[in-house]
Amino acid sequence: MQAFIPTLHGLRGLAALAVVLFHWDALFPAFKEAYGSVGFVGDQWNLFMQIEFGWLGVPLFFVLSGYLLGGQLKHQQLTGATLIHFWRRRFMRIYPAVWLQLTILALISYWLPSLLPSTSTPELIRNALLWINMPPWMTKPINGVWWTLPIELSFYIALPLLILLQRKIGWIATTAACFALAISWRYAVIEALPSSHYVKHLPVLDMLPGSISSFAAGFAISFLDIRWSKLQWRAACASSIGVFLALQYWQLSHKEVYWSGHWILVIWNPAMAAAIALMVYCAIHPQCRGAILGSRPLVWLGEISFGIYLWHFPAQQALLALDQDYWGTPAASALALALCLLITLPLAAMSYYWVEKPIMGWRKTRST
Secondary structure, three states: OOOOHHHHHHHHHHHHHHHHHHHHHHOOOOOHHHHHEEEEEEEEEOOOOOOOHHHHHHHHHHHHHHHHHHHOOOOOOOHHHHHHHHHHHHHHHHHHHHHHHHHHHHOOOOOHHHOOOOOHHHHHHHHHOOOOOOOOOOOOOHHHHHHHHHHHHHHHHHHHHHHHHHHHHHHHHHHHHHHHHHHHHHHHHHHHHHHHHHOHHHHEEEEEEEOOOOHHHHHHHOOOOOOHHHHHHHHHHHHHHHHHHHHHHHHHHHHHHOOOOHHHHHHHHHHHHHHHHHHHHHOHHHHHHHOOHHHHHHHHHHHHHHHHHHHHHHHHHHHHOOOOOOOOHHHHHHHHHHHHHHHHHHHHHHHHHHHHHHHOOOOOOOOO
């Protein structure tokens, strides 16, 4: 696999920005309420639909992890030394940036206590270890976006098993098995935990078995080497975007029943994982190299994307804590987004340049 693909960094930057906009829209809705829809041909069109689905930046991150890490490790001998080296690097990719954030939040909480909710010492330790939303305690994360990190760490542990399975039965059968596992897990959770609204069970639904399809879809495209013509490439790009949008409209059409345990809750996430993986493969196809996703601003955002992901939510919470009532106008909502970026980007850059990059020993051409 090529060591550095700018488009992948651009996709990371896009994923991070999508999650930022999703939380901004949820916490500061005044701008959307004023300008989020427009009348056209007798109907109201939602201009904020992609922002409302901005949380799909998370499965995009998962797909990219499956593609990059699976694509690299699949060529190596899975010896004890190889696995220890792999796991040590992957854990160091996550924990130091989290510990830096936890330290800063603890300091800031003296003035803004809401940034570090009152927790017991064991809960604080479990947060520091990222044993959150995991049995037996199901500890809530101090920073709401940390919920994805145990899933990512679980994938790091499971990846060698995935590669061994791929070597035994092939990548197509392995991908099918992972999708079957994700669907079975999500169905079993719904059956085992009867509820009228499954948002409260999301930590269980989205544990690694329920999210393995996203990683597996990324791993699967690392095996593809399709030689498309320019026309075929354009058709594949259009098809992937069409499926991506169709799945969004499908979920919206079932909005009233989706969270009640409807069967769409079982299969929608794996289906979206496949659509996202297809879009990623189109984006990294040689015909697409050098496009906007590989532009220097997006590549830079991709480099600091982990910090953006970690820091944007506390930044938005801090703005709310300073003055809950100020953000009720469209102008104030837009200002909140600008301030969020002004706070988040320097902190993300600090995390990348002072912690992540030195610890990982990255050079400019290193992609993971």
